[in-house]
Amino acid sequence: MARGGYAHRAILLVALLLIGGPVQIGISTQYDGTINQQLLSDEPALYPVSIGATQTISLDGSTVNNDFAVEVLSTEPLVDINLNISPSVQVTQSATIWDDDSIWSHSDAQLDGAKQSGAGLALKGVDAVWNFNSGSNGWTFSNSYSARSTLQCGTNGTGGGSIRTYAGSTYATSPVVNLNGLSSVSVHAWVRQGNAGCGEEPDSNENLVFQYKSSSGSWTTFQSYMGATAGGTSTQMNVNLPAVALHATSQIRSYQNTGSGTCCDYWFFDDVFLDIPSSATWISPTIGWASNATFPVSKSVMAPMYIDSYVPAGTRLDWTVLDDNGLEIDGMSGSNNVIPLQFIDIENVDEIRIKFEFNESSAGLIPRIFALSFDGAYKDTLQPTPIDNGWTSKGATYSSSATQFSGFATDNVMSPWYFPDFASNGMVIDGQSTNSQAQIRFDSNDNWTNISLPYTYDLDETLFGFQLQFAALAPADGNMSNFTTWQFEEVEIRMSGGFNPAQPAIDFADDDIYEWGGSDDRVGSWGWQDRFANGENKVEAAAGISGYATTKAWIAKDDLQSLAFVVMAESGTFNTINVVVGSTTVTTRTFSNITNAQVQLNLSELSDLKSELAASTSAVAALGTFFVEVEFEVLGSGNITYAGLSAPYPASLTVDAGPQSPFILAMNSARRGLVPINGIHAIPIPFISSSVGNLEIELVSMNSSSEVILIDSSMEDEPLILTPSQQWMTMHASYQVFS
Structure with a gap:
């Protein structure tokens, strides 16, 4: 040796x-x-x-x-x-989807003019109108003394028909109407007492009354017309129903107490309608880390809430975030389908509610909510215009009435790319489909992999993004010539999200002299950049004379997986967002003077950004990764706040x-x-x-x-x-x- x-x-x-x-x-x-x-x-x-x-x-x-x-x-x-x-x-999220009656009618929810409905989980009622112009419109009669009449003197206007009662004791009962959750409903009707020229005039005690049904099934009179009065003229009934009349099986009915036989004692009513308010609100149960929060979440930066809804032309669906005192949080309101809860000040607010306001169109159309997803969850029920939401069809047909895609043996439909809002290493995907094969890929260059729903991803590797595809499911014999059609209706995604550690280090002597690790606080969570140049998850910037409010962040120079952030204007609005590297504007998004928005770069924008990052000659190193300074610009007014930065990259050392x-x-x-x-x-x-x-x-x-x-x-x-x-x-x- x-x-x-x-x-x-x-x-x-x-x-x-x-x-x-x-x-x-x-x-x-x-x-x-x-x-x-x-x-x-x-x-x-x-x-x-x-x-x-x-x-x-x-x-x-x-x-x-x-x-x-x-x-x-x-x-x-x-x-x-x-x-x-x-x-x-470190998983901190509890992916949650609200999509059934147990939420809409929850004891901690507040309904004012809104109502849950089993058909699509609509949260807004519609007027019930019965004009009897073509039939009895679902009204039922206890005997022949009440029926639809076409006698013109007993009809409001010309033509059509009305309901007539006469002769003796009789009931005319409306169809069931779901008025559950409504706080104010009025009943309107045209009413006429008969006379010698129009049937025959009721005598004393030959009365007509209108009644409502309570949830227990009992009937109570809310309007009376006395037979002793002179007949021959019409009157307009307009009565607000009490709260006891507003429930899931509400009905009204007319009741004539007596009469003198089939010759006599006529009453007519027409154009009955229940006037349900054209706007309504629903306030969610509490979400937060307060000890009494109905839906608890961890005390950390919150993930956005996604709204799966249908908002027809002319209608509005507006949302507002309320603090633990029930007050609106500045800037936290809008009408888009993403609620950026990343702006919540977790040190001063420990629980929130979401208030939704539904506004009917002049044509009577109403907005509807089908699902609310938060804390790492997402649901899409393919409401009208799914193509606008990023779905791509290759031969498949979309039906707006059935809200589903369908296709033949060679057809398929691809989802948008899904990117986690926070660091994630697992997920569960579920959905509803018939004769359809679900497939997944994690890179645009990957081949598709068949999966069975529900599908669990638990490879203990960081999940950066994925795309789904639905195609024909091969028959058992593998002979596609025997295949007919497939359908796909909805998808649910629940992420196992949380946080990577920021500034990890080894310090044997506890003297802040690290034997390994540590980094600038502008690097944020290792492998998942979530901090701006101020070292925080949020940063405020005032719009200057130029109108631009700018901030910066360190973004990984190589192998960036995605980029997203949210912007909010307090006491102002904005219309343009730019992402800039050096002197190059990589992408621009334009809006119509809004107060908040979530920006998620698509694959094309991400490719352009990665090219500019790779070409940059100015970079700093931390924890084995080089970072380039990227600038974000917002053109608007007031105070602009940036938050929700998500810029993941593979990391190890x-x-x-x-x-x-x-x-x-x-x-x-x-x-x-x-x-x-x-x-x-x-x-x-x-x-x-x-x-x-x-x-x-x-x-x-x-x-x-x-x-x-x-x-x-x-x-x-x-x-x-x-x-x-x-x-x-x-x-x-x-x-x-x-x-």
Whole structure:
């Protein structure tokens, strides 16, 4: 064996052991001068007990995590180590979809003029109108004394018909109308008492009354007309129904109490309608981290809420976010289908409600909500114009009445690209389809992979984005010539989202001198950039004289996976958003003076951005990734706030520390005071971060040395000196060097 450099190596290993041994180690040596050739080794001893192991640890953003430990013989110094470290998602989201009557009529929800309906979960009623021009319009009669009449004197206007009662006791009852959740409904009708020229005039106590039905089924009179009065003239009934009359099986009816026979005592009514307000509101149950929140979520930056709705031309569906006091949050209102909850100030607001206002069109059309998805969820029921929402058909046909795609053997339809709003490593996809094969891909260059719904993605890898496709499901015999048609109706996505750690580091001495990691706070979550140039998740910028409010962010120079952010104007509006790299405007979005918007770059825009980033000659490095400064511009007025930055990129880093590195010195030093178990030191590696998130750590290799072995050690105090300038201690150690 070559002996060159023996003295240097031995001294270095002794120094490592002295630094890294128990606190009693001293510098008094015993060396017997004998070199035992049988104990020499060409390579340091390798202990594979922990080699190749990968462990996931959770960081809370404030305390040290010592869960990852390296095992080494207690008598030997560690001389080198190789670790692979990568970020991992700490799941904080609880993906939630509201899409049924249990939500719309929830005890914590507030309905005012809105109502739930089983048909599409509409939240707004429509006027019930019965003009009897072509039949009885669903009204039923207790006997022949009440019926539809075409006697023109008993009809409002010319032509058509009305309801006539006469002769004796009789009821005419309306169809059932769902008035549940409405706070105000009025009943209108044209009413005429008969006379000699129009049937025959009722006498005293031959009366007509109108009644409503309560939810228990009992009937109560809300309007009466007395037979003792002079007949021959019409009157207009206009009565507000009480709350007890407003329920899911509401009905009204007319009742004539008596009569003198089929010759006599006529009453007529026509053009009956229930006037339901043309606008209505529904306020959601509470969402938040307050102890009494109906739908609890973690206290962290919130994910957006997605609205699956149908808003016909001329109607409006407006939303407003309310704070824990029921007050509107500045700038948090709009009529688009994304509610940017990333703007919620989580330090000052601990729960919210969403208020929706439904406004009917002049033609009587109404907006409808079919699903509300939040905290990492998304649902699409393919309401009219799905092509506008990014769906692409290749031969498939869309039916607006059935709200579904259908096709033959060679047809298919592709979804838009879905990008997580937060770091995600798993998801569940479900949907409704018939004879349809669902497929998925995670890159536009990938081939399609068949999946079965519900489909679970749990590969423990960061999920950056994906696209779905629905096509014909091959018959059991594989003969597509036997195939007829397939249908696809809706899709649900629930992400397992949360956060990667920001500024992960190793700090053995807890002295803010990191042996690994740490980074500029502008880098944000490692592998998932979510902070702007101010180091925060949100940044405010006032529109200057030019009208532009600008901010910047560090975006990964290579392998950017997607880019999204949200913008909100307080006390103003905006109409243009630009994304700029250097002097190049990569993309521009234009709007019509709105107060908030979510921007998600499409694949073409993302490709242009990646080209500009790659060409940039100005970049900074942090945690193994180069970053380029990207500028965001908003043309508008008032105070502009940016939030919801999402710019993921693949991230990992290798720690390769040798014997003279601060890392190895610190690891050996960390062994002081460790109690060996079966001759093994388990050296904890103290990981920290500035935010919640997980790390995956793989111990690739580790070497300790058998060339220096600790035999014994002790420490003693010096005798006290009257006025010492320092307190000295004497350390003794005996060790043996083999080399």
